[in-house]
Amino acid sequence: MAERVRLIDVAREAGTSVSTVSRALNGSDLISPEVVAHVRAVAGELGYRADKRAQEFKLGRPLTVGVTVPDLTNPFFSEVLKGLAASARAGGYRLLIGESGEDPAEELRLVEELVDHSGALVLCSSRLTRAGLEKALALPVPVVCINRTVKNAGAVAIDYRAASRLLLEHLTGLGHRRVLYVGGPASSWSDGERRRTLRRTARSLDVTLDEMDGGWAGNHGYDAGPTVLSSRATAVITFNDLVGVGLLSWMHDNDVDVPAELSVASYDDIPIAAYARPPLTSLRNERARLGELAWEQLATRLAGNDWPRPDLLTPELVVRASTGPARRRARIRTS
Amino acid sequence: MAERVRLIDVAREAGTSVSTVSRALNGSDLISPEVVAHVRAVAGELGYRADKRAQEFKLGRPLTVGVTVPDLTNPFFSEVLKGLAASARAGGYRLLIGESGEDPAEELRLVEELVDHSGALVLCSSRLTRAGLEKALALPVPVVCINRTVKNAGAVAIDYRAASRLLLEHLTGLGHRRVLYVGGPASSWSDGERRRTLRRTARSLDVTLDEMDGGWAGNHGYDAGPTVLSSRATAVITFNDLVGVGLLSWMHDNDVDVPAELSVASYDDIPIAAYARPPLTSLRNERARLGELAWEQLATRLAGNDWPRPDLLTPELVVRASTGPARRRARIRTS
DNA sequence: ATGCGGAATGCAAACGATTGCAACCGATCG
DNA sequence: CGATCGGTTGCAATCGTTTGCATTCCGCAT
Numbered sequence: 138m139a140e141r142v143r144l145i146d147v148a149r150e151a152g153t154s155v156s157t158v159s160r161a162l163n164g165s166d167l168i169s170p171e172v173v174a175h176v177r178a179v180a181g182e183l184g185y186r187a188d189k190r191a192q193e194f195k196l197g198r199p200l201t202v203g204v205t206v207p208d209l210t211n212p213f214f215s216e217v218l219k220g221l222a223a224s225a226r227a228g229g230y231r232l233l234i235g236e237s238g239e240d241p242a243e244e245l246r247l248v249e250e251l252v253d254h255s256g257a258l259v260l261c262s263s264r265l266t267r268a269g270l271e272k273a274l275a276l277p278v279p280v281v282c283i284n285r286t287v288k289n290a291g292a293v294a295i296d297y298r299a300a301s302r303l304l305l306e307h308l309t310g311l312g313h314r315r316v317l318y319v320g321g322p323a324s325s326w327s328d329g330e331r332r333r334t335l336r337r338t339a340r341s342l343d344v345t346l347d348e349m350d351g352g353w354a355g356n357h358g359y360d361a362g363p364t365v366l367s368s369r370a371t372a373v374i375t376f377n378d379l380v381g382v383g384l385l386s387w388m389h390d391n392d393v394d395v396p397a398e399l400s401v402a403s404y405d406d407i408p409i410a411a412y413a414r415p416p417l418t419s420l421r422n423e424r425a426r427l428g429e430l431a432w433e434q435l436a437t438r439l440a441g442n443d444w445p446r447p448d449l450l451t452p453e454l455v456v457r458a459s460t461g462p463a464r465r466r467a468r469i470r471t472s
Numbered sequence: 473m474a475e476r477v478r479l480i481d482v483a484r485e486a487g488t489s490v491s492t493v494s495r496a497l498n499g500s501d502l503i504s505p506e507v508v509a510h511v512r513a514v515a516g517e518l519g520y521r522a523d524k525r526a527q528e529f530k531l532g533r534p535l536t537v538g539v540t541v542p543d544l545t546n547p548f549f550s551e552v553l554k555g556l557a558a559s560a561r562a563g564g565y566r567l568l569i570g571e572s573g574e575d576p577a578e579e580l581r582l583v584e585e586l587v588d589h590s591g592a593l594v595l596c597s598s599r600l601t602r603a604g605l606e607k608a609l610a611l612p613v614p615v616v617c618i619n620r621t622v623k624n625a626g627a628v629a630i631d632y633r634a635a636s637r638l639l640l641e642h643l644t645g646l647g648h649r650r651v652l653y654v655g656g657p658a659s660s661w662s663d664g665e666r667r668r669t670l671r672r673t674a675r676s677l678d679v680t681l682d683e684m685d686g687g688w689a690g691n692h693g694y695d696a697g698p699t700v701l702s703s704r705a706t707a708v709i710t711f712n713d714l715v716g717v718g719l720l721s722w723m724h725d726n727d728v729d730v731p732a733e734l735s736v737a738s739y740d741d742i743p744i745a746a747y748a749r750p751p752l753t754s755l756r757n758e759r760a761r762l763g764e765l766a767w768e769q770l771a772t773r774l775a776g777n778d779w780p781r782p783d784l785l786t787p788e789l790v791v792r793a794s795t796g797p798a799r800r801r802a803r804i805r806t807s
Numbered sequence: 808a809t810g811c812g813g814a815a816t817g818c819a820a821a822c823g824a825t826t827g828c829a830a831c832c833g834a835t836c837g
Numbered sequence: 838c839g840a841t842c843g844g845t846t847g848c849a850a851t852c853g854t855t856t857g858c859a860t861t862c863c864g865c866a867t
Contacts, residue, residue, distance in 0.1 A: 141612050143823065154847045159825060169845065189588040191823035194529045195852055201568075201589075209557070210550040210743075219544050222571055231589060233536075234569050236557055253524040254536075254566065277476050355747050379743075386747040408545075409714075412690050412721040414749040478853060489817045494855060504815060526853035530822055 142185045151179040162187070201231050202435065203251030206261045207239045207322075211353065212407040213377065213424055217261055217283060220428025228436055230256075237264060239353070241324055245269045252276045257435050259283060264324040279438045281431045285326040291434035292447035293427055297327065300420050301334035303454040304374055304402055307418070309342050312463035313372040313400065316344055319351040319361050319384065321376030328376060331404065335374065351376055358383025366393060371463040372400040378410045381417050385459065389414065396461030406455050415458035422452040477520045486514040497522070536566050537770065538586030541596045542574045542657075546688065547742040548712065548759055552596055552618060555763025563771055565591075572599060574688070576659055580604045587611045592770050594618060599659040614773045616766045620661040626769035627782035628762055632662065635755050636669035638789040639709055639737055642753070644677050647798035648707040648735065651679055654686040654696050654719065656711030663711060666739065670709065686711055693718025701728060706798040707735040713745045716752050720794065724749065731796030741790050750793035757787040 148155045153176065160168050161176035162185075193199055202225050206214040222232050235251055237244035241264045248265075252258060258273065261283045265273060274280055274290055281291030308316055318335055321328035332348060339346035347370055351357045358380035365373055365384065375381040381403035388395050395401055395415055403410070406419035430448045437445050483490045488511065495503050496511035497520075528534055537560050541549040557567050570586055572579035576599045583600075587593060593608065596618045600608060609615055609625055616626030643651055653670055656663035667683060674681035682705055686692045693715035700708055700719065710716040716738035723730050730736055730750055738745070741754035765783045772780050 145823080155824080156826075156847060156849095157845085160846090163825085165826095167845065172845085186588055188529075188823055190525060190529045190534060191852095192825080194523075194525045194822090194854095195824045195826095197852065199525060209554050210547055212545055212547075215545040215550060219571060222544075222569075231568055231570075231585075233566055234557075235566075236554060250566075253521055355743050359747070382744060382747050386749070386751075389749050408690055409717060409744050412694070412717050413747075414721065414724050416721075480853080490854080491818080491856075492816060495816090498855085500856095502815065507815080523853055526822095527855080529824095529852090530854045530856095532822065 141188075142183045143188070144185070147176065147180045147183055147185050150183060151176050199254065199256035200229055201233050201255045202257045202259060202432075203233045203235065203248075203255035204259045204261060205235050205237055205244055205247050205251065205263065207237050207244075207264055207325075208353070209234075209236045211379070212409075213405055214261055216424035217428040217431075220425030221259060221431055222428070223425075224429045224432035228432065239264060239322055239324065241266050241269060245272065248273050248276070252278055257281070257439065259431050259435070260285070262325065262327060264322070264326075266324075279435060281434050281438075283427055283431050286447055289444070291431065291438060291444050293430040293434060294447065294449060295327070295422050295427070296449040296451045297330040298334045298338075300404060300422075300452045301331060301338045303420060303452065304404075305335065305338045305342055305344060307454055307456065307460065308372045308374075308400065308402065309344055311372075311400065311461060313370075314344055314463070315347070315370045316372045316374060317347045317349065317365060317368050317370035319349055319358065319365065319373060319375045319380055321351060321353050321380070323350070325353075331376065345370075351380055353377060353379065355379045355383035355386070358385075359387045362387030362391065365399070366391070370399075372402070372460070375401065375403045377405045378403045378407045378413075378417060378419055381419070381459075382409060382413045385413050385415070385417065395459055398464060400460040400463070402460050404452075410455075411457070413459070418457045418460040419455055420452040421455050422450055426450060476523075477518045478523070479520070482511065482515045482518055482520050485518060486511050534589065534591035535564055536568050536590045537592045537594060537767075538568045538570065538583075538590035539594045539596060540570045540572055540579055540582050540586065540598065542572050542579075542599055542660075543688070544569075544571045546714070547744075548740055549596055551759035552763040552766075555760030556594060556766055557763070558760075559764045559767035563767065574599060574657055574659065576601050576604060580607065583608050583611075587613055592616070592774065594766050594770070595620070597660065597662060599657070599661075601659075614770060616769050616773075618762055618766050621782055624779070626766065626773060626779050628765040628769060629782065629784060630662070630757050630762070631784040631786045632665040633669045633673075635739060635757075635787045636666060636673045638755060638787065639739075640670065640673045640677055640679060642789055642791065642795065643707045643709075643735065643737065644679055646707075646735065646796060648705075649679055649798070650682070650705045651707045651709060652682045652684065652700060652703050652705035654684055654693065654700065654708060654710045654715055656686060656688050656715070658685070660688075666711065680705075686715055688712060688714060690714050690718035690721070693720075694722045697722030697726065700734070701726070707737070707795070710736065710738045712740045713738045713742045713748075713752060713754055716754070716794075717744060717748045720748050720750070720752065730794055733799060735795040735798070737795050739787075745790075746792070748794070753792045753795040754790055755787040756790050757785055761785060 144155045148158045158176050161173045235247040237247050244264050257278050258280045263285050284294045286292045402418040404420045406421040410417040410419045479490045479493050483493045493511050496508045570582040572582050592613050593615045598620050619629045621627045737753040739755045741756035745752040745754045
């Protein structure tokens with residue numbers, strides 16, 4: 138923890154003015170090469186580092202992007218952040234990350250705070266209410282939504298219509314006619330989309346779709362076990378892999394044979410899906426790409442152009458051992 | 473995206489000077505209550521938001537903490553971040569998060585960048601080389617290390633000595649005399665600590681400890697399967713749960729009965745450990761608390777005091793079905 | 808009436824950097 | 838030999854906010 142060196146210190150030491158130092162360091166062509174070399178040398182010696190706060194303040198544009206995510210520990214969001222961080226960094230921007238804890242009110246507070254420090258906002262799987270979202274979009278910075286489509290803002294999302302179709306076609310192909318969806322958090326837009334598209338596709342495929350409420354974590358899936366077992370569905374689709382793995386775990390504990398007695402499939406294909414027993418059939422999506430695309434939209438906008446059209450990412454079905462042919466008759470077991 | 477409102481705009485509209493507006497908004501007692509009310513009203517109407525960049529610049533202290541983590545998608549780090557973010561936020565600070573991708577050189581670059589924007593640094597499970605760390609500590613901001621002890625800096629860590637003892641005592645209690653450790657990333661200080669303390673404890677418990685190199689993710693554990701199986705150990709300790717789950721998965725695929733033929737235990741107890749089959753015996757640690765403590769150290773230091781002594785968090789062994797009595801004789805199977 | 812004190816307010820100087828413009832230099836040209 | 842010019846350099850203003858100090862205004866005591 139040494140003392141902070143300022144431009145004026147370098148100037149004094151180098152025997153020039155601050156303007157000269159500034160120009161030398163920033164590579165202006167108005168300065169003679171020898172002076173540049175000298176100043177650079179002195180600056181290096183003194184360990185000068187520009188005060189970015191002063192710099193950004195003077196230049197007027199914050200090189201920071203504020204990001205909100207519902208939950209940092211969810212692998213889906215971590216990977217989106219990974220992609221976003223890498224792209225933003227390449228573009229000279231940094232990420233200010235805030236976690237809302239799946240709470241719409243907290244997310245709004247977060248947004249208000251982040252905007253004060255950022256030149257742009259990325260809302261990842263925003264749990265904001267309609268009104269909250271309007272408020273966010275009225276802020277004096279560009280906003281991109283990931284996994285939530287809105288007007289007058291950037292938007293990148295998973296193509297849930299395609300996703301749901303892939304899942305249901307896979308299951309009907311295995312002979313399933315009755316499918317249960319174990320839902321996610323009520324405030325999640327993507328849960329809504331999953332339900333909507335599942336319903337619609339189920340209708341067109343002549344599949345009966347049951348729905349139940351769930352959540353986003355492993356325990357939500359585990360706890361759903363009894364209800365799932367007592368339902369008449371032969372296949373289950375869970376909100377995400379964490380829920381799916383939790384459900385598989387309950388089935389294992391209760392000696393339900395997956396997939397012989399029940400098929401389980403899910404969205405997202407996070408790494409552990411492959412290591413679940415049985416390995417979980419899931420929809421792979423390029424989450425990191427989602428972050429990259431969000432940045433691209435933002436970059437376009439920051440360059441002064443209009444918002445590009447929303448990006449939609451089509452997932453890919455990864456079939457594993459958790460799904461199999463529908464059993465022929467009703468389950469005999471008494472739960 | 474509206475126009476930016478500045479103090480001077482509010483002042484003009486309210487018919488006062490900027491100083492009055494500033495004082496009114498910041499709650500100085502030098503201003504008459506009516507004026508305060510009026511100014512507040514006008515500011516609200518105009519939608520004034522202070523330019524934090526200018527504010528922090530003027531006040532001279534950056535209210536931002538830079539954090540590096542090796543990998544955002546690792547649940548261990550996510551939870552540390554969660555705890556850190558919450559505490560820092562409560563203290564009026566924000567987090568600037570950077571991901572090094574497990575790469576020491578990249579982490580150093582990251583540190584250099586973060587420090588320009590932050591008033592303090594937290595290095596989470598730093599992969600920095602000794603020299604890199606020295607460099608970081610020489611920076612003009614206070615630095616806290618999580619899971620890596622250093623002098624002249626803040627430090628909070630898991631008590632790996634206690635951790636390793638808990639694991640080995642559990643295993644010896646089950647009759648295991650030969651244990652294999654599947655290691656983590658070479659650049660990880662905590663892997664070094666785990667090895668060191670395991671060796672030491674093994675000696676004192678008269679257990680034979682074998683070691684092999686591994687990594688930090690599920691596939692590292694899965695890939696370690698053949699080597700593990702062909703070893704003479706009856707129990708395995710993995711670097712972390714991700715590796716452990718991967719290993720369990722391989723054992724399942726290859727019909728090795730865990731824990732009858734082989735016991736598996738691990739560090740960290742991330743949520744999925746409980747949902748693995750069999751559920752994984754692991755060491756629970758309060759990762760979020762690690763983040764909170766890091767903040768507390770930082771806060772003490774920022775308040776002008778000396779660094780407090782390092783915090784050590786003692787983990788707790790969660791025994792699950794992946795560990796059991798040692799088998800009596802050498803394995804017969806041919807891998 | 809004058810002076811004085813306290814409360815409320817405004818003026819102006821910072822913070823550390825960037826940058827338009829003026830000033831300066833030596834050399835070249837008329 | 839003085840004016841001019843291109844190439845360097847320094848002066849000073851500026852970004853939006855905070856804050857020490859001066860100023861104003863009031864009432865009240867002398």
